[in-house]
Amino acid sequence: MTETGKVHSAGMHVHRGEGCECLAADLARAEAILAELSPVDPGDLIPLLQRLQEAYGYLPKEVLAEVSERTGIPLSRMYGVITFYTQFSTEPRGRHTIRCCTGTACHVRGAKDVAEAILHEIDVEAGGTTSDGRFTFENVACLGTCFLAPVVMVDEEYFGQLTPAKARAIVKNYA
Numbered sequence: 001m002t003e004t005g006k007v008h009s010a011g012m013h014v015h016r017g018e019g020c021e022c023l024a025a026d027l028a029r030a031e032a033i034l035a036e037l038s039p040v041d042p043g044d045l046i047p048l049l050q051r052l053q054e055a056y057g058y059l060p061k062e063v064l065a066e067v068s069e070r071t072g073i074p075l076s077r078m079y080g081v082i083t084f085y086t087q088f089s090t091e092p093r094g095r096h097t098i099r100c101c102t103g104t105a106c107h108v109r110g111a112k113d114v115a116e117a118i119l120h121e122i123d124v125e126a127g128g129t130t131s132d133g134r135f136t137f138e139n140v141a142c143l144g145t146c147f148l149a150p151v152v153m154v155d156e157e158y159f160g161q162l163t164p165a166k167a168r169a170i171v172k173n174y175a
């Protein structure tokens with residue numbers, strides 16, 4: 001423990017005082033959500049997780065542990081839901097999500113080159129988040145717009161008939 005530091009309840013993080021973005025301070029957001037939804041019905045787990053993810057941008061493990069303790073919903077049940085639905089993430093995500101289709105129609109029309117161009121442009125590995133927090137990149141199965149192959153989605157927007165050059169230009173437009 002340092003002069004300004006204290007170890008928060010999970011005992012895994014040294015709180016650095018005022019301005020520290022640690023989860024000890026951040027649990028207030030989860031508390032506010034729990035208070036609003038109280039009493040929490042285990043059947044409302046999905047909306048609860050959605051609210052928590054909206055608040056934090058992802059689902060921090062320490063927050064899930066705290067919510068489990070307060071609601072009595074087992075952590076195993078939470079993780080079962082989190083791993084089933086791709087909308088949930090326990091890792092910090094970028095401000096924008098790039099979904100690159102790897103389905104057959106896109107694959108035969110050059111999706112691999114498009115993906116590589118984007119990955120090179122934003123400097124990240126597939127499945128990762130850029131160090132500046134701009135993008136999370138995911139390879140996904142058919143996006144349902146095969147007639148536009150190869151297709152990439154950025155957040156909720158579709159971009160089709162891409163070339164590596166077009167794809168690079170598109171990601172440059174996102175801050």
Ligand code: FES
Pocket residue numbers: 101102103104105106107141142143144145146147149150151
């Ligand atoms: S295979 Fe890419 S959108 Fe269907």
